[in-house]
Amino acid sequence: MTNTIESADLVRIQEIADGEASKFFASAFERAVLNAVDPSTSHKAKRGLTIKFSFKPEQDRNMVAIAISCTPRIAGEKPKTTKIMVGQRSGAVAASEFQKVPDANAPVKYEESGYKSVTSYVSLSSLGGGVIPERWAQAMEEVVYNILDPNTDPEEARSITVILAFTPTEERGMANGHVSVVTKLAPLKPIPFSLNFSHVEGTVLGVREHRLEQTSLPV
Numbered sequence: 001m002t003n004t005i006e007s008a009d010l011v012r013i014q015e016i017a018d019g020e021a022s023k024f025f026a027s028a029f030e031r032a033v034l035n036a037v038d039p040s041t042s043h044k045a046k047r048g049l050t051i052k053f054s055f056k057p058e059q060d061r062n063m064v065a066i067a068i069s070c071t072p073r074i075a076g077e078k079p080k081t082t083k084i085m086v087g088q089r090s091g092a093v094a095a096s097e098f099q100k101v102p103d104a105n106a107p108v109k110y111e112e113s114g115y116k117s118v119t120s121y122v123s124l125s126s127l128g129g130g131v132i133p134e135r136w137a138q139a140m141e142e143v144v145y146n147i148l149d150p151n152t153d154p155e156e157a158r159s160i161t162v163i164l165a166f167t168p169t170e171e172r173g174m175a176n177g178h179v180s181v182v183t184k185l186a187p188l189k190p191i192p193f194s195l196n197f198s199h200v201e202g203t204v205l206g207v208r209e210h211r212l213e214q215t216s217l218p219v
Contacts, residue, residue: 010144013136013162014125016053017068024051024070025124029164033118035074036168036175043172045075048165055158057147064147073165128179132162135181146185156186 014022028049036047054067083098125133139160146152161184166177194210 010137010140013133013140014123016066020068021051021053021070022124024068025049026120028070028072029122030118030120031072032074032164032166033120034116036166037172039172040077041075042078043168043170046073046165046167046177047075047175048073048163048177050164051162053160055143055147055160057154057156057158059154061147061154127164132179132181136160136162139181139183142183142185149188151188152186153189157184158186159184 028051032047032049035041036043049070049072051068051070054069056065056067058064084095085098086093086095088094143158143160146158147154161182162179163182164177164179166175168175196208196210198205198207
């Protein structure tokens with residue numbers, strides 16, 4: 001298929017749906033960062049977010065509905081540990097939690113409530129030196145070509161997924177990660193064919209592709 005679309009004609013990721021993708025990114029990114037610095041979670045777990053754009057073209061291929069969703073990826077709290085004592089009591093098995101006797105002279109510990117918000121200088125359009133809008137444009141171009149390709153099902157779902165993942169360092173002052181843009185396109189339509197079999201008493205004499213002008217196998 002001849003490519004006739006210029007990248008400049010494609011909607012930009014940071015502007016689509018009145019900036020909804022950018023809003024999703026900001027909200028989910030804040031949750032992921034807050035989770036990354038939370039000491040009650042493991043620093044080794046990956047955080048991030050996934051923004052998915054689902055395309056549903058109409059039959060004439062001129063109009064496409066797009067559903068935008070965003071899922072943050074955060075780590076759960078570290079597992080809590082305890083100990084139990086097991087044995088027998090009055091002829092039956094018994095288990096009770098081992099409780100330490102609190103030290104009355106131990107100082108009282110006050111725990112921080114944690115951060116409540118993030119002053120972020122990272123955005124959907126700036127992360128990675130602006131790589132997301134660039135990759136989005138490439139992916140969007142692939143999707144549009146695929147929708148307009150008559151060899152594909154016009155109403156088959158397509159999608160573009162932006163995946164951001166990062167892992168904090170142990171001191172939680174930094175994180176390393178990566179971002180990727182994954183495109184799912186509609187496959188080419190299957191090409192139908194018909195076969196004619198010539199066989200006698202279980203012995204196949206010949207196989208030919210059935211064509212409109214051909215009604216039987218040559219003898």
